[in-house]
Amino acid sequence: MIQPALRPLARSLDPLPGESLAGFLLRLSYRMGSTPHRLATLCGLTCRSDSIPQEQLRGLNPVAAEQLARAAHLTMSEVRALTLQDLTRTYPPLVRLRTDKADIGSKSHINWATNPDSRYCPHCLRGNGSPAQQAFGGAWQLRWHLPITFACTQHSCLLESTCPQCAQPLSGRVIRRYSLVQIPHVSGLHPGQCRNRAPGHIPKPRARAVPCGARLDAPRHAASALSPLDMQRVLDLQHNLNLRLEPGQTHRTADKEAPTPTFPT
């Protein structure tokens, strides 16, 4: 059956640098006062009744990419940048994943190349103070799904992996599958709020899930577990890894390795 052409949305948002597809859906649905599930449907993404399959983060097939571009007023390169597809050139483990199918089964989750849970930097989520980021928050970064991304070099901190209130990972897990967005039928949550189910809350049949709702973008004052010197080493390592992930780098870098450092005797 031929799908009817999707209509462009009445309004959209410019994607932020490095933003993930999930983050874009969170910000735009918040702006539109819609649920992420409804927005994803309007944008032509694959949706199940209870989830928006997370495999779409790895890449969209050409038809889905065109539909999203048309509906959300994006260019094809902006759509592509919301997925991990561009990183396949500089992050070889992604090449082995099939990135063009929306539904590729549970085996796709058994892979260390990407992390279905997202780490996060509270400062990045708070945004840079621009009007758009003040209103809708900063970007959920695509790279926070990579196991090799563990620190924010801009804010000199380790990434967080759990919510400060419910202590759960930021995961879109729905039974054994993963969704781009947790509890996608709930609207009105700021993109910087935790969408995990509220701990201890037993939902009534057919009732909407109750989210934790804690702000993930609030400042943290916990002392770092690392000494300043160790922290600097971690940040230097992350900085070098980030450079390797930049477009234009290639993973065949054996002939471009930095010279072996020499230490004073």
Ligand SMILES: [Zn+2]
């Ligand atoms: Zn940050």
Ligand SMILES: [Zn+2]
């Ligand atoms: Zn929470």
